[in-house]
Amino acid sequence: MASSQEPSIHDDDNEDESSELHACISEEALNALNEMRKGNLMCDAVVNVNDGSFNVHRAILSSCSSYFRALFTNSLSLEKQNVFIPDMRAAIMEEIINYAYMRKCDINPLNVHELLALADYVGMTGLVKQCKIILARMLTPKNCFGIMRFANSFRFCDDLYKKARTFLLRHFTQVAARNEDILKIGLDDFLDIITDDMLNTRDEELVWKLCIKWIDYDVNDRQKHLPQLMQGVRLGLMTPKFFMDEVKDHPYVVKCVEARPLILETLSFLYELDMMRPNDKELVTPLIAIPRLPHEVMFAIGGWNGGTSKSAIETYDTRADRWVNIPTEDPAGPRAYHGTAVLGFKIYCVGGYNGVEYFNTCRVFDAVKKTWKEIAPMHSRRCYVSVAVLNGQIYAIGGYDGINRLNTVERYDPKSNQWSMITPMNMQRSDANACTLDGRIYATGGFNGQECLSTAEFYDPTNELWTPIPSMNHRRSGVSSVAYRNHIYVIGGFNGLARLSTGEKYDPETETWTFIQEMSHARSNFGLEIIDDMIFAIGGFNGIATIPHTECYVAETDEWMEATNLNVVRSALTANAVSGLPNIRDYIHQNRELLMEDRRQRMFPNIGAIAIADHFESADEEMYVEGSE
Incomplete structure (x- = not known):
């Protein structure tokens, strides 16, 4: 059923990691350990950040964090260790520690980006995975490009990047109408999107209109890229009226000498399509008219x-x-x-x-x-x-x-x-x-x-x-x-x-x-x-x-x-x-x-x-x- 609400993505294949953990450790045991931490019972380390400090058990943090494992196993001292982690807020460290003890924490739209980055910093792969699941579920036409760009900045987020990009391509119509971030990207990234066979649109006119919006965002610098953009649009799939009125006679096209060969190729194709006869030679569909792939x-x-x-x-x-x-x-x-x-x-x-x-x-x-x-x-x-x-x-x-x-x-x-x-x-x-x-x-x-x-x-x-x-x-x-x-x-x-x-x-x-x-x-x-x-x-x-x-x-x-x-x-x-x-x-x-x-x-x-x-x-x-x- 089509919906008026913004589409979102849900990764149903990813099971809740806490349910897997509870199969071998009871919730009562987890709560008991966490209560001991809060009461500073048998704690043997203090984790300090710029705006706070936390009493912890070295073994608990080491069990799920490669960073803390390396830090704490360097010393076998029975004395309480003090460690300092720079560039981390106490609110984020609180959630990281909650995850270490309970295998769950408060991941929300306001902290998920920062939490993912710092979970990676301390080597908590399970928390990284949960953050990626939350980000995938948050995808909308308005934010998908931002999440895609965020994921692309981390080496371990290829799966999230692919999901965000797939979401962008699938919901292209809404993205083109609502997402301003796409107008800010460079030529290579923009071409990568509009040339993709999986771009989901039954109206190629929308792709052309987005190209014009992208040029208008910075006309002086981008107008020269018009011929490359036109190569990415399937001009032969447009209605003849739209092509004649909105493409062939567009001011940018009229002034661009390099665009003329593509205009002539499209006119020739549309003429052949309109004048198709039974005794014509075999027709080969040109690249400008090969349809994209369905989703x-x-x-x-x-x-x-x-x-x-x-x-x-x-x-x-x-x-x-x-x-x-x-x-x-x-x-x-x-x-x-x-x-x-x-x-x-x-x-x-x-x-x-x-x-x-x-x-x-x-x-x-x-x-x-x-x-x-x-x-x-x-x-x-x-x-x-x-x-x-x-x-x-x-x-x-x-x-x-x-x-x-x-x-x-x-x-x-x-x-x-x-x-x-x-x-x-x-x-x-x-x-x-x-x-x-x-x-x-x-x-x-x-x-x-x-x-x-x-x-x-x-x-x-x-x-x-x-x-x-x-x-x-x-x-x-x-x-x-x-x-x-x-x-x-x-x-x-x-x-x-x-x-x-x-x-x-x-x-x-x-x-x-x-x-x-x-x-x-x-x-x-x-x-x-x-x-x-x-x-x-x-x-x-x-x-x-x-x-x-x-x-x-x-x-x-x-x-x-x-x-x-x-x-x-x-x-x-x-x-x-x-x-x-x-x-x-x-x-x-x-x-x-x-x-x-x-x-x-x-x-x-x-x-x-x-x-x-x-x-x-x-x-x-x-x-x-x-x-x-």
Whole structure:
């Protein structure tokens, strides 16, 4: 779900070091040692700083600090040692000593930078690690460049530097709008950012505008760097109007002779793009038009077509606008009408149907390792199941067990690998959909065995109750939903008579439903997901045929735009976005220099090579698993 709050980073892979320590030393023992220190009992050293002094036990400080170990082991005297540490405030030394005794201390935004530097000075690697974790969690568009620059000044902070830089690239749009520090950096550092393939923007115009802001910050010194900056901007990805109005005719460009060859190259490319013909020679995409790499990809898994379930996996590369076939199908076999959920880099496939069996089995795909494995089965078989994630746990909601439409709900805990039954819904719902917003799960629409539903309800884990909300404007079975910009968007589906192209959004504040712009294609049982701050509708069934069409909704303009079709035509699939994959290049379009040629071939296909039957299936085959028993 997109959020109006500033994004931040959380390093969930780093466990609390104090919990590891407590496995072997009790908290009571730690407290006792610290109380002895405060009472000056059996202390054998005094640590002095400019504005204070501290009685300590040499053995305790030596156990976690290479600096104090070297200092105290040089003398075996039984007399109390006095040591002085220059350039350290008493408030910081207090936290360092607290960490030495308790393996925890007060790390906050006001002291974390100083504490990290001095923890490194005294050789407390554990405290250094905790400071880096806190700094990573503090990352925002306003401070990420400052943290990146701070991390770069320490030899041991490469991991923090990479996290800050990744954050900056991922949230470039907000960084460009809010971060003033980026305007103060030198040419090399600025070029390093704007030329990076991982710079996350779907509008190259923003990169150009930032370049102009960077020059304006010190025009006299920086205007001469314009040609180098223009080489870093993907000018061929701009709209022709923006390029002509804002780049070609910009005063800086008009006065710069060295910029003219790049302007001519871009004009030539945009002309070829506009005048593309079927008999043109093979087009090679120039560097100025090769798209950057995405930070997230969308996985389309499984589905139904031609009376059979499918095991196909495709990923969508938003920057290249291409679907990519992924050869990592589940060896356990295909499934359709299932649910999926993402936790980290893992995609959980829940329930479903393969044309013969209604599943209670669940499988998980690790997108980094590219492996599948079985997890604990659900208590009930669930086809047409709704799946949502809340607080790191997966909820399987309603569905059809082959006999009955269900109102039961069960919850999966990945830590224990166990499903547990929770409060059932107020209504039976199969072919519904669920999503999470503000700590609640919203279940919308569906089929109860007699009719398609317009009702909706939400689950609140604090009271473990399902509560009805106002009904939608349309009945919707085989519907899809997402939480987006503090609203629940419910789109498409089947009203009992026809497949729908309509969509509506629910505002929890006003408890009202309002229509949004209709899709170009009516559809039910399709994938719906948010990626690149747009809502994508993928595949599905239009009442006559299974369709490959993908389209995306832009909230700012309330309009749907066409995107590239699926490679494998199917309905009853799922779509999930996965962010930050370390192996993201495995899931994107590989031959990016051939994207323009690929586009030409799509515009002018060899009609004789297309078997229309591959794209359209009879309605009778789909209706068997489309809500009828």
